[in-house]
Amino acid sequence: MTLSEIGRELGSFPTRLTLMVGLFCLGLHLVVSLPLAFYLSGPKNWARRILAFLVTLPLVFPPIALGFILLSLLGRNGLVGAPLESWLGLRIVFSQAGVIFAGYIAGLPLFVRPLAAALRRAEIKKLTQAARTLGAGPLTTALTVTAPQVSQVLGSGLLLALARGVGEVGVTMMLGGNIVGRSNTLSLEIFNSVSHGEFDRAMALCFILAVCGLVFYLLFEKITPNGE
Amino acid sequence: MVDMGKSYGGFHFKAAFTLAEPGITVVFGPSGAGKTTLLNLLAGLSQPDWGFIRYQERTFFDAAKKLFVPPEKRRLSCVFQESRLFSHFSVRNNLLFPARFGGRPLEPGSFDRVVELLGLEGLLDRRTITLSGGEAQRVAIGRALLAKGQLLLMDEPLSSLDRERKTELLGYIAAIPQRFGTPTLYVTHAEDELERLADRVLTIEGGQCHLLSRHEFFNSQLPLAG
Numbered sequence: 001m002t003l004s005e006i007g008r009e010l011g012s013f014p015t016r017l018t019l020m021v022g023l024f025c026l027g028l029h030l031v032v033s034l035p036l037a038f039y040l041s042g043p044k045n046w047a048r049r050i051l052a053f054l055v056t057l058p059l060v061f062p063p064i065a066l067g068f069i070l071l072s073l074l075g076r077n078g079l080v081g082a083p084l085e086s087w088l089g090l091r092i093v094f095s096q097a098g099v100i101f102a103g104y105i106a107g108l109p110l111f112v113r114p115l116a117a118a119l120r121r122a123e124i125k126k127l128t129q130a131a132r133t134l135g136a137g138p139l140t141t142a143l144t145v146t147a148p149q150v151s152q153v154l155g156s157g158l159l160l161a162l163a164r165g166v167g168e169v170g171v172t173m174m175l176g177g178n179i180v181g182r183s184n185t186l187s188l189e190i191f192n193s194v195s196h197g198e199f200d201r202a203m204a205l206c207f208i209l210a211v212c213g214l215v216f217y218l219l220f221e222k223i224t225p226n227g228e
Numbered sequence: 229m230v231d232m233g234k235s236y237g238g239f240h241f242k243a244a245f246t247l248a249e250p251g252i253t254v255v256f257g258p259s260g261a262g263k264t265t266l267l268n269l270l271a272g273l274s275q276p277d278w279g280f281i282r283y284q285e286r287t288f289f290d291a292a293k294k295l296f297v298p299p300e301k302r303r304l305s306c307v308f309q310e311s312r313l314f315s316h317f318s319v320r321n322n323l324l325f326p327a328r329f330g331g332r333p334l335e336p337g338s339f340d341r342v343v344e345l346l347g348l349e350g351l352l353d354r355r356t357i358t359l360s361g362g363e364a365q366r367v368a369i370g371r372a373l374l375a376k377g378q379l380l381l382m383d384e385p386l387s388s389l390d391r392e393r394k395t396e397l398l399g400y401i402a403a404i405p406q407r408f409g410t411p412t413l414y415v416t417h418a419e420d421e422l423e424r425l426a427d428r429v430l431t432i433e434g435g436q437c438h439l440l441s442r443h444e445f446f447n448s449q450l451p452l453a454g
Contacts, residue, residue, distance in 0.1 A: 129273050130312040132299040134375045135330020144329050148316040 005204045013181055014189040015208065017096065018166050021185060024100045025165040029111050029158055037112045038142060041119035052116075059109045063170025067102065071174045074098070098175035099183045106168040107161030118153040119146065155223040163216045167209070232279030232289065234269060241265050241435040247283070247379075249411040251427030252402075253439075256416060261432045263415045267383050270413070271306050272299035284378055300330065305377030305410075307385045311364035313356040319367050320352040326375035334374065342370045345407055346400055362393035366400065373408060380404065380412040386421065398424050 009015060040048055040055070058066060074081040074092045084090045092098045118124065127149060131141040147154060169187050176183030184192060186205055193202035231244040241262040247253060255263050268274045270281065272288060275296055281289040283304075288297045313322050323339065326332040343349055346366045356364065365385055372380060382401070386394045402425055405412055414425055422429065429445040431438045440448065 126308070126310065126312050127314060129299070130306065130308065131314075131325070131329075133271055133273070133302075133304065133306040133377075134326045134371065135300050135303075135332045136325075137298075137300050140329050144325075145314055149314070151316075 002200075005200060006207055009201070009204050009208060012189075014184050014186045014205070017099065017184070018186040020096070021100050021103045022162055022166045025103050025107060025162055026158070028100075028104045029107070029161055033108060033111050033161075034115075034154075037115035038119060038146075040112065040116040055112050056109050058105050058171075063106070063168070064174065066105075067171035067174025070102075070105075070171065074101075074175065093175060094177035094179060094183065096176075096183060098177075099172055099185060102171035102175045103165035103168050103185075106171060107163075107165035110164055111157040111161035114153050114157045115150065118150040124149055152224055156220055159216055159220050159223065163213065166212075229282045230270070230279075232269065232276035232281055232291075234265065234274070234276045239435060243269075243432075243437045244279075245430060245437050245439040247411070247413070247439075250409060251405050252412045252414050252425045253428045253430055254414050254416060254422045254426035255430045255432060256422050256426075257432035259417055262435050263417070263432050264383055266432065266437070267306070267381050267413070267415055270379075271304055271381055272297060272302050303377050304379045304381055305372035305375040307365075307368050307372045307380070307382040309384045309387055311356075311359075311361075311368040313359075313364055313367055313371075315356050317356070318352070319348065319354050319356060319359070322356060322367055323348075323352075323371050323374055325371060330375060332374070332376050335376075338374065338376075341407070342373050345403065346370045360393075361389050362397060365389065365393075365397060369397075369400065369404075373404070373410070377410065380410045382412060382414045384415050384417070386416075387418075394421075401425060 036051070036055070040052055042048065071078075071093060073079050074084070076082065076085060076091070076093070081091075081093060084092065090097065092101055124146060128141055128146055131145040132138075136144065166185070167187050168185075169191070172178075172183070172185060173188060176185075176188075178184055178188045178192070180192070186209055190202050190205045190209075193199070193205065229246045233240065233242045235241070239262070243262075243266055255266060257263055265274070269276050270288075276289060276291065278291045279289075280287065280291065283302075286297075287293075287295060288302050289295060313319075314325065317325065321328075323342070324334075327334045343352070346369060348366060348370055351359065351363055351367065356367070359367065365388075369382075369385065372382075385401070386397055389397065398421065401412075401414070404410060405427075413430075414421070416422060426442050426445070428442060429440045431440065431445070
């Protein structure tokens with residue numbers, strides 16, 4: 001493993017794809033997962049129970065198996081995939097959208113579950129009530145009181161979800177297809193290198209991921225100084 | 229004017245009264261009688277099963293019309309048992325919360341008047357977690373006053389304080405109706421607070437309410453638990 005090798009890999013397609021997956025996952029978590037966590041923190045009913053189960057699935061179900069089920073659902077002839085393609089022209093399977101989706105759902109439980117639990121705490125509910133009586137509507141209250149009060153859980157959950165999402169392999173391989181130049185993320189490229197016997201290249205890729213992992217860890221420690 | 233009810237966990241709460249103004253109406257009754265329930269229903273933090281709530285020509289709740297006005301639109305200010313200050317804001321920014329985020333702009337001079345009344349000058353730039361219990365509750369009262377509610381609801385605001393702090397804060401609270409003209413509903417189960425503050429008394433026992441004048445209350449022979 002040489003420096004030039006690492007440099008070359010830094011500018012390669014898998015690195016750029018992985019970075020893009022990370023950015024899209026970040027956006028999706030903020031736009032979709034955050035409201036989802038707020039919703040799940042409400043009183044338990046059937047809709048919430050089912051949603052909570054689906055959110056937790058990526059933690060308790062093997063990624064390869066989950067990937068295969070999603071592949072069947074989202075494929076061209078799948079229950080969800082067929083209408084998506086004919087109505088919106090959106091093709092998820094074997095595309096970068098599939099890779100992003102895989103990274104997103106892999107990180108979903110790590111962000112949503114702790115956040116929903118924090119939002120259910122009695123003291124958070126009390127502060128939310130106080131803000132409402134002071135004239136702030138539900139959205140203003142969520143942004144100015146609730147979110148800042150759970151910022152630690154929010155930040156740490158987001159970091160873990162992103163770290164997990166960009167390193168995802170099982171679902172990513174099934175949904176993205178590990179197609180070179182289209183859906184081969186850094187992690188998958190390590191697998192590809194090893195299977196071609198390019199061990200130095202695999203090591204260079206590991207080095208890049210290790211540095212990213214260290215940065216994630218240091219940020220995580222900074223957000224949660226008490227290790228919570 | 230209130231005529232409503234709510235049932236939960238086998239407990240049936242009923243309230244029917246017309247609030248006379250101004251001054252302080254003390255809501256008095258033993259623990260578990262439904263005092264906090266009443267305040268939460270008035271504030272819009274929970275919803276009655278039946279009946280209606282009207283205040284100053286406005287309907288906040290009407291079961292028949294399926295009408296429920298959310299808390300932020302009722303313009304009722306609340307002080308709770310715990311101060312419920314926002315720890316990510318300074319004392320000053322807690323006081324300014326209703327003006328900044330609650331759509332309740334400050335009237336000229338009102339900020340200084342509240343700060344002076346409650347003795348908050350030295351606390352403004354402090355973080356809320358560094359405040360003592362009494363200081364925090366004073367800030368909470370100030371914040372509620374600056375939310376300019378047409379009715380001030382206070383739910384045992386002194387119950388977590390020691391005797392000395394309590395006496396001091398009672399003085400501040402007694403001055404509120406006169407200084408700000410805000411009618412106040414003050415929940416307590418402590419007789420000394422009732423005696424100090426009450427212009428009227430709303431007794432709650434076993435989920436039933438009775439509104440009495442101060443005179444009527446002290447002359448009544450009703451055995452009221454403290």
